[in-house]
Amino acid sequence: MTDDAIVVEGLEKSYGSVRALRGVDFAARTGSVLGLLGPNGAGKTTAVRILTTLLEADAGTARVAGLDVKRDAAALRARIGLAGQYAAVDENLTGLENLEMVGRLYHLGRDMSRGRAHELLESFDLTGAARRPAKTYSGGMRRRLDLAAALVARPPVLFLDEPTTGLDPRSRLGMWETIEDRVAGGATVLLTTQYLDEADRLADRIVVVDHGRVIAEGTSDELKAQIGGDRLDVKLVDAGDAEAAISSLAEMCLDRATADGPIVHAPLRPRHGVIPEAVRKLDAAGIEIDDISLHRPTLDDVFIALTGHAADEEVPEGEQEKEPAAA
Amino acid sequence: MSSLSTTVEDTWVLARRNLLRIPRQPDLLIAYTIQPVMFVLLFVYVFGGAIQTPGFDYVDFLMPGIIVQSIAFGGFVTALGLSEDVKKGLIDRFRSLPMSRSAVLTARTSSDVLLNVLSLLVLFAVGFLAGFNFIDATAGEIALGLVLVLFLGYAFSWIFALIGLYSSSPETANSIGFTLIFPLTFASSVFVPAESMPDGLRQFAEANPFTTISDAVRSLWLDTPPHTDVWMAFVWCAVLTAIFAPLAVARYRKVAAH
Numbered sequence: 001m002t003d004d005a006i007v008v009e010g011l012e013k014s015y016g017s018v019r020a021l022r023g024v025d026f027a028a029r030t031g032s033v034l035g036l037l038g039p040n041g042a043g044k045t046t047a048v049r050i051l052t053t054l055l056e057a058d059a060g061t062a063r064v065a066g067l068d069v070k071r072d073a074a075a076l077r078a079r080i081g082l083a084g085q086y087a088a089v090d091e092n093l094t095g096l097e098n099l100e101m102v103g104r105l106y107h108l109g110r111d112m113s114r115g116r117a118h119e120l121l122e123s124f125d126l127t128g129a130a131r132r133p134a135k136t137y138s139g140g141m142r143r144r145l146d147l148a149a150a151l152v153a154r155p156p157v158l159f160l161d162e163p164t165t166g167l168d169p170r171s172r173l174g175m176w177e178t179i180e181d182r183v184a185g186g187a188t189v190l191l192t193t194q195y196l197d198e199a200d201r202l203a204d205r206i207v208v209v210d211h212g213r214v215i216a217e218g219t220s221d222e223l224k225a226q227i228g229g230d231r232l233d234v235k236l237v238d239a240g241d242a243e244a245a246i247s248s249l250a251e252m253c254l255d256r257a258t259a260d261g262p263i264v265h266a267p268l269r270p271r272h273g274v275i276p277e278a279v280r281k282l283d284a285a286g287i288e289i290d291d292i293s294l295h296r297p298t299l300d301d302v303f304i305a306l307t308g309h310a311a312d313e314e315v316p317e318g319e320q321e322k323e324p325a326a327a
Numbered sequence: 328m329s330s331l332s333t334t335v336e337d338t339w340v341l342a343r344r345n346l347l348r349i350p351r352q353p354d355l356l357i358a359y360t361i362q363p364v365m366f367v368l369l370f371v372y373v374f375g376g377a378i379q380t381p382g383f384d385y386v387d388f389l390m391p392g393i394i395v396q397s398i399a400f401g402g403f404v405t406a407l408g409l410s411e412d413v414k415k416g417l418i419d420r421f422r423s424l425p426m427s428r429s430a431v432l433t434a435r436t437s438s439d440v441l442l443n444v445l446s447l448l449v450l451f452a453v454g455f456l457a458g459f460n461f462i463d464a465t466a467g468e469i470a471l472g473l474v475l476v477l478f479l480g481y482a483f484s485w486i487f488a489l490i491g492l493y494s495s496s497p498e499t500a501n502s503i504g505f506t507l508i509f510p511l512t513f514a515s516s517v518f519v520p521a522e523s524m525p526d527g528l529r530q531f532a533e534a535n536p537f538t539t540i541s542d543a544v545r546s547l548w549l550d551t552p553p554h555t556d557v558w559m560a561f562v563w564c565a566v567l568t569a570i571f572a573p574l575a576v577a578r579y580r581k582v583a584a585h
Contacts, residue, residue, distance in 0.1 A: 049419075052423045053422070053423065054419055054422050054423060074425065075425075077423060077424055077425040077426075078425040080423065082419070082420065082423040084416050084419060084420075085416075086415055086416030086419070088415060088416035088417045088419060088420040089417075090344060090348070090417060091415075092347070092348035092351045092352060093344060093347060093348065097344070097347065101340055101341075101344055102420075102424070104336070104337075104340040105337060105340060105341075105421070105424045105425075105426040106424060106425060106426075107333070107336070107425065107426075133351060149420065
């Protein structure tokens, strides 16, 4: 299992009578992004806190970068970077001072800390704001600074706890691109999120947690396949052709297609090139079509199917994005 | 890197951070300068006329006490700063870094010492303007009194560190500090002689470390009778540090963001 940068087995943690983690197992391959997906209170943050040595588990083991999170905690801290939902930067220090401070605390030395700080400010598009106190930054800029701080020592394993919660769509997209860059550079990332589109876009594998347990695991496609494959929606010119359309599509379908007025919903067998094939079959049967579309299940569908409730999409108060002051 | 040199380096990096923020947070500067000045003016000119301190001008009696009180509260910025760091998640970041496990606190308490020196300068300036004089004090006695006061400030920084780490917000830290510790300074010889208090309160005041320390500073600076033990004042400061520093460090290792 040396290919796995993160290995978690049987992790348990309770706060008083609240069981935050009830025996959780997962692993992340070196150089991949593992998405830990779940609603608020599912145990995601508790797992991250244990993996970053901030909290001790009640039971179970966890290894990160080959080191035991409990026994080798001191050595492990030099090999991880943490960016959290709080945007943990010192508001009274400038962006440059914040990053230099973190570099010094990683013991990179003064010169290297300064060099690294300038490099990161540049690549996070913060050079213009480098000498302004972080309290003048917008929410998106603070998150970028926070993520930059996590990257100061080029740690091989990164923990990003809801890195885009509370950001506006443009800032989220920028954050995603930044994370993708780091993964391309070889980092292993554990990302927690309650945004399904975020996990879908960034994560190589997804672990879905709810009430302190892993309830599903796999790639985004595997999870979607678990709740059924693609569905073809055909809009007919004449609703009277519905029965004929259902029988001509029959051999492509897992189950019998259903009609809803002029629209036929066909649950498909997994295969490629379904639209041209369906068009040929319907054409051969002399059925005129108005529109045809392929519907792929989203992770939202997966989440609702697995948990019986939607992932919590609400944005915490006080996290609204502000427009940056003049840079 | 050895753990001691790591602690020293990390402490320096973080102390620098604590001091850099002072000129950028004018409200903190006010706490260090205007507030003690207000106290001196209030007690000397408003209450002073009604307070009897046989054998002394009230301002001479008052200044050592007010200096003890102000410097003890100098560490308050540590409580505010730490509770803010906990709330904002900075403590999480520090705890996830390969740095010394006590540096966040040693940095706070040692930057407090520097800030207390600043406070002392302001207090002495106002004190001298209001008519304060050392009485038969040698340079050595004056210096020993300053060391004692700064040591007291250091001990209280650890108490405030613990308060800060237990508070869910700077506001809570504020109210704990002022409801628990502030009254202690009044039930002591900081502002009035303990002998002038009614039975019960007088015994409490005499056992109060603020009395021991204020009287010790007076014996050094005003040549008051040596029934007050200067060494006992140092013992108090050492004991408070020895109790609260380990408690604060233990709490730091456990504290979670709220």
